[in-house]
Amino acid sequence: MKLRKIALIVFALMIVIASCTPDDDGTTTVPARDRTEVYAEDLLEIETFLETHYLNLEDNPFDFVNLYNPDNDDFKIVFSELEAGSTEVALIDMPQLKFKTVEDPSEEGLFYKLYYLEMRQGLGNEVHFIDEVFVTYEGSTTESIVFDDAINPINFELTSVLNGGVVTGFMESLIEFKTATSFDTNNDGTSNYHNHGIGAAFLPSGLAYFNQVLEDVSSYTPLIFKFNVLDRVLLDHDNDGIPSFLEDLDNNSDVFDDDTNDDTAPNFFDGDDDGDGTNTIDEITIKSYTVDDNMIAFASTEEANDYFENGAEIDENEVFISVEYTKNTATTPTVYTLKTFVATDSNGNGTADYLDETYPED
Ligand SMILES: [Ca+2]
Ligand SMILES: [Ca+2]
Numbered sequence: 001m002k003l004r005k006i007a008l009i010v011f012a013l014m015i016v017i018a019s020c021t022p023d024d025d026g027t028t029t030v031p032a033r034d035r036t037e038v039y040a041e042d043l044l045e046i047e048t049f050l051e052t053h054y055l056n057l058e059d060n061p062f063d064f065v066n067l068y069n070p071d072n073d074d075f076k077i078v079f080s081e082l083e084a085g086s087t088e089v090a091l092i093d094m095p096q097l098k099f100k101t102v103e104d105p106s107e108e109g110l111f112y113k114l115y116y117l118e119m120r121q122g123l124g125n126e127v128h129f130i131d132e133v134f135v136t137y138e139g140s141t142t143e144s145i146v147f148d149d150a151i152n153p154i155n156f157e158l159t160s161v162l163n164g165g166v167v168t169g170f171m172e173s174l175i176e177f178k179t180a181t182s183f184d185t186n187n188d189g190t191s192n193y194h195n196h197g198i199g200a201a202f203l204p205s206g207l208a209y210f211n212q213v214l215e216d217v218s219s220y221t222p223l224i225f226k227f228n229v230l231d232r233v234l235l236d237h238d239n240d241g242i243p244s245f246l247e248d249l250d251n252n253s254d255v256f257d258d259d260t261n262d263d264t265a266p267n268f269f270d271g272d273d274d275g276d277g278t279n280t281i282d283e284i285t286i287k288s289y290t291v292d293d294n295m296i297a298f299a300s301t302e303e304a305n306d307y308f309e310n311g312a313e314i315d316e317n318e319v320f321i322s323v324e325y326t327k328n329t330a331t332t333p334t335v336y337t338l339k340t341f342v343a344t345d346s347n348g349n350g351t352a353d354y355l356d357e358t359y360p361e362d
């Protein structure tokens with residue numbers, strides 16, 4: 001009970017802090033326009049860019065056959081404008097250009113087409129909407145005005161909880177990619193990453209800053225992000241042993257609307273999800289299995305991922321959390337750790353104990 005009260009207070013505080021941020025970080029806003037109308041303009045601007053630009057490989061080759069050729073690890077995405085009579089393929093016609101449909105976070109029923117260029121997806125760990133990621137990126141307008149970048153890798157949280165969070169369109173793009181499988185460190189302390197996801201995304205302003213005015217970007221501006229997805233950390237905001245992404249019970253990429261016991265503290269921020277007086281961490285069993293590549297000969301990290309993710313070692317009530325492994329190539333052999341939790345259903349009513357307020361009984 002004590003833990004739950006603390007969680008509630010922190011959560012209430014968190015809402016207060018979050019609601020203050022827009023003006024504190026120096027941004028200003030202009031009056032909000034109709035979001036559907038702005039989207040139509042943004043989509044036209046983005047599709048025009050995709051029709052009039054190509055991937056410039058001149059100084060910067062990419063191996064399209066062997067995507068995980070180590071030479072591709074350093075690939076840098078460059079877009080250039082198509083000249084009249086050019087035989088280059090417009091971005092809009094590239095098979096690497098994909099899109100997903102994303103609902104406006106502040107207007108139900110308004111769906112955006114979010115285009116992204118997948119040079120390669122990456123072979124490492126999956127990235128979830130509420131993970132902390134480690135990336136390099138560059139954000140610009142369609143006029144090539146760079147307003148933000150990180151040439152050296154930085155980490156940030158994808159979903160705004162207490163600190164940070166990124167615009168919805170950037171988060172929705174990054175989760176389509178996977179992390180590096182390994183890295184090695186140079187003498188100057190920098191690292192070279194291998195087999196990571198490389199891409200770019202084209203964000204309508206409704207999935208970016210909309211009516212906010214940034215230093216170099218006016219309101220209602222579509223944005224282009226180029227990025228390398230290097231690593232990720234699973235966050236467990238309430239330290240109950242269940243990572244936050246698995247506390248999104250309805251799988252809608254929103255952890256704030258899952259509150260099993262209706263006490264206003266959502267499950268990802270509630271130490272006792274079902275409010276039965278027994279903490280979640282005492283109603284599940286956390287397991288981890290360690291395998292090194294001397295014990296099972298994995299041909300690749302991808303094969304190891306498949307092995308674990310396909311549930312080779314997992315029992316019926318066990319929930320897959322992740323497979324973690326040593327990524328620093330200086331450390332051999334690679335040690336793979338499969339992490340799961342057992343969602344025990346003691347009374348067999350189909351609801352796991354930690355979500356079942358009828359178990360244990362008073
Ligand atoms: Ca948790
Ligand atoms: Ca949810």
Ligand SMILES: [Ca+2]
Pocket residue numbers: 259260261262263264265266267270272273
């Ligand atoms: Ca709750």
Ligand SMILES: [Ca+2]
Pocket residue numbers: 272273274275276277278279280283353354355
């Ligand atoms: Ca409980």
